[in-house]
Amino acid sequence: MDKTKRTRLEAAxxxxxxxxxxxxxxxEETAFVELKLALADYLRDIxxxxxxxxxxxxxxxxxxxxxxxxxxxxxxSVSVDLLxxxxxxxxxSRKQVGQVxxxxx
Amino acid sequence: MDKTKRTRLEAAxxxxxxxxxxxxxxxEETAFVELKLALADYLRDIxxxxxxxxxxxxxxxxxxxxxxxxxxxxxxSVSVDLLxxxxxxxxxSRKQVGQVxxxxx
DNA sequence: GACGCCTATGTCGTATCTGACATATCATCA
DNA sequence: TGATGATATGTCAGATACGACATAGGCGTC
Numbered sequence: 013m014d015k016t017k018r019t020r021l022e023a024a025x026x027x028x029x030x031x032x033x034x035x036x037x038x039x040e041e042t043a044f045v046e047l048k049l050a051l052a053d054y055l056r057d058i059x060x061x062x063x064x065x066x067x068x069x070x071x072x073x074x075x076x077x078x079x080x081x082x083x084x085x086x087x088x089s090v091s092v093d094l095l096x097x098x099x100x101x102x103x104x105s106r107k108q109v110g111q112v113x114x115x116x117x
Numbered sequence: 118m119d120k121t122k123r124t125r126l127e128a129a130x131x132x133x134x135x136x137x138x139x140x141x142x143x144x145e146e147t148a149f150v151e152l153k154l155a156l157a158d159y160l161r162d163i164x165x166x167x168x169x170x171x172x173x174x175x176x177x178x179x180x181x182x183x184x185x186x187x188x189x190x191x192x193x194s195v196s197v198d199l200l201x202x203x204x205x206x207x208x209x210s211r212k213q214v215g216q217v218x219x220x221x222x
Numbered sequence: 223g224a225c226g227c228c229t230a231t232g233t234c235g236t237a238t239c240t241g242a243c244a245t246a247t248c249a250t251c252a
Numbered sequence: 253t254g255a256t257g258a259t260a261t262g263t264c265a266g267a268t269a270c271g272a273c274a275t276a277g278g279c280g281t282c
Binding site: 040043044091105111114 | 144145148149151152196197198201202205206210211212213214215216217218219220
């Protein structure tokens, strides 16, 4: 498994199979985490492309810098709801959100 | 506004502008609700196409019949997380979920 | 080094979501 | 009509996610 992805999965709160090189996730769990990571990456892309800081985005969303950081990290404490709402609030369209989710890993 | 959609939005817990014929929702809120409705419809489609009952789906998901009913109604108490996880658990792919979201209203 | 700015991580009280249960509504059929 | 099966609605205790705050790490510039 790709090391950076594994690290991101761990960071997102998913257990990594100790000695084994495989995550012990069902297919659904894997798909769900990848979906979240895709949204998180997209959120960061939008922010960086606009030259915004996490603090600025937090102000726009009515949230806090720390939560924005967790969103971009696809932290386990962040829901897909929050990611989707945030993306829409930052100007992404429903169609764009869907495309980001549908795009292959 | 289309009457059945309006009814569904109300049922989903969104306030409808009293005398006015328009929902007082921002563009983001509208997009978010439509996104949820699309997932809810898709969930029902999958279930019906397989000839499953809500009770059967609930058993598969480890949930209850009432929650499945609320999912299909895009009830305000149902998160996008739950809808997405349920769809994936029922065999939908990440790509399919994305396409359903991206598809125009 | 010290400062400023940005991002990451940990924790906490509160708000929201969840599964479960009870019950209601609605068909279909005998 | 009554009975049976499916779906809808209301409620609640426990679980999870939220914004907020504190603080740490990284990285330039002086």
